[in-house]
Amino acid sequence: xxxxxxxxSLFTISFYSMKAQEKLSVDMNLKTESxxxxxxxxxxxxxxxxxxxxxxxxxxxxxxxxxxxxxYELGSSVSFENPSHFNQLQxxxxxxxxxxxxxxxxxTITPTANFQQxxxxxxxxxLGSFEVHQKLGSKTDLxxxxxxxTVFGYPKFMPVLSLNYQLNDRSSLLIGFPDSKISYSNxxxxxxxxxxxxxxxxxxxxxxxxxxxxxxxVSLSQMTSSFEYERNVxxxxxxxxxxxxxxxxxxxLIDRDNHEVYDxxxxxxxxxxxxxxxxx
Numbered sequence: 001x002x003x004x005x006x007x008x009s010l011f012t013i014s015f016y017s018m019k020a021q022e023k024l025s026v027d028m029n030l031k032t033e034s035x036x037x038x039x040x041x042x043x044x045x046x047x048x049x050x051x052x053x054x055x056x057x058x059x060x061x062x063x064x065x066x067x068x069x070x071x072y073e074l075g076s077s078v079s080f081e082n083p084s085h086f087n088q089l090q091x092x093x094x095x096x097x098x099x100x101x102x103x104x105x106x107x108t109i110t111p112t113a114n115f116q117q118x119x120x121x122x123x124x125x126x127l128g129s130f131e132v133h134q135k136l137g138s139k140t141d142l143x144x145x146x147x148x149x150t151v152f153g154y155p156k157f158m159p160v161l162s163l164n165y166q167l168n169d170r171s172s173l174l175i176g177f178p179d180s181k182i183s184y185s186n187x188x189x190x191x192x193x194x195x196x197x198x199x200x201x202x203x204x205x206x207x208x209x210x211x212x213x214x215x216x217x218v219s220l221s222q223m224t225s226s227f228e229y230e231r232n233v234x235x236x237x238x239x240x241x242x243x244x245x246x247x248x249x250x251x252x253l254i255d256r257d258n259h260e261v262y263d264x265x266x267x268x269x270x271x272x273x274x275x276x277x278x279x280x
Contacts, residue, residue, distance in 0.1 A: 023050040029275035033246060035266040039071040040220075056098040063091050068203070083218055086203040089113045090127075104133040106145070116206045123204045125155055139166040143176070151178050153200040153219035153250060154258045189232040195244075196225045202254070215253035215261040222249040226271065236280050242273035 025048045033040040046064035053059060068086040090112035097105045108129045115123040131145030141164040148157050162176025174181040178198040185191045200221030226244025233239055246269050253262040 023280065024048065025277060025279040027275060027277045029240075029273060031242070031271060031273040033269045033271040035249065035269035037073050038251065038264060038266045039073070040269075041069045041071070043067050058096040060094040060096075061091070062094075065089050083116060083203075083205060085117065086218070087113075087115055087117075087119075088201065088203070089119075102135040106131040106133060114201065114203045116203060118206050127155060129160065131160055140164070149178075150201050151198050151221070153221035153252070154202045154217065154254065191230040191232075193228040193230075194226075195228060196223070198223050200250075214255055216256050217254050217258075219252050219254045219258075219260075220250065222246040222268075224271065236278055238277040238279065240273075240275045240277065242271070242275075244271045245269070246271060 027044070027046045027048070029044045031040075031042045031044070044064065044066040046062055048060065048062040050058065050060045066088045068088075070084045070086075072084070090110055092108055092110040094106065094108045097107075099105060106129070110127040112125050112127055113119060113123045114125065127148050127150070129145060129147030129149070131143055131147075134142045134144075136142055143160070143162045143164065145160045146157060147160050148155055150156075151158065158178075160177070162174055162179065165173045165175075167173055170186065171182070171184040174183075180196045182194040183191065184193075198221075200219070202217050202219045204217055205215065224244055224246050226242050228240060228242045230238055230240040249266055249268050251264045251266045252260050255261055
């Protein structure tokens with residue numbers, strides 16, 4: 001119980017310290033992906049609060065929970081019990097500081113717990129990033145920095161770089177790593193996105209799986225290309241739909257040093273998603 005209390009305190013300390021908030025949003029998303037032998041189904045719920053401290057400083061706190069369910073088709077099993085249920089609880093605290101008319105600093109810290117069924121202090125990992133937003137012109141912004149992220153399926157430091165260009169009042173272009181996007185809005189209620197992103201995650205296993213080496217985690221990574229549509233139902237409610245494809249998908253077991261122990265050879269797969277958002 002003490003360990004659980006410490007973990008909950010770590011995730012919520014910044015969340016409950018924010019008062020008189022200006023903006024908040026609640027998201028719930030469902031996503032399914034089918035590959036040749038394995039199906040991935042995920043539900044995600046997040047609660048985000050934004051506040052302007054002053055004219056130059058902003059903070060954002062996002063508390064998020066996701067549950068991943070993996071279904072193995074007949075004939076895809078190996079010589080051990082396939083792990084099938086995984087959970088993630090994370091809290092991202094973001095601080096944005098405007099240091100000049102053209103430069104902003106963005107710092108995030110994200111404690112995250114990735115676990116199979118039983119949550120323990122060893123499941124907590126601290127992620128984060130430091131980025132610089134530089135305005136190059138009235139329509140062009142450059143973003144660069146470094147982040148500790150799970151893009152490749154386990155925590156790793158990596159550079160972040162992107163260029164954002166406002167094509168016109170209705171469309172914009174973002175080119176970079178790990179995310180790229182083309183956005184278009186034909187009116188105030190419809191928004192369309194074409195996205196390409198490198199993304200991944202990992203989950204700690206409750207017990208080690210012994211193969212040639214000891215597996216302690218499952219790792220997932222892929223490059224996702226998708227089409228997204230968001231509809232503003234009214235002033236506060238939004239619906240979103242997503243369809244896409246995962247390239248170079250990897251679903252593996254890894255050891256404590258993040259070395260591959262077993263590859264499920266899932267192959268690539270189509271993804272479909274639907275979500276609802278409340279904002280005020």
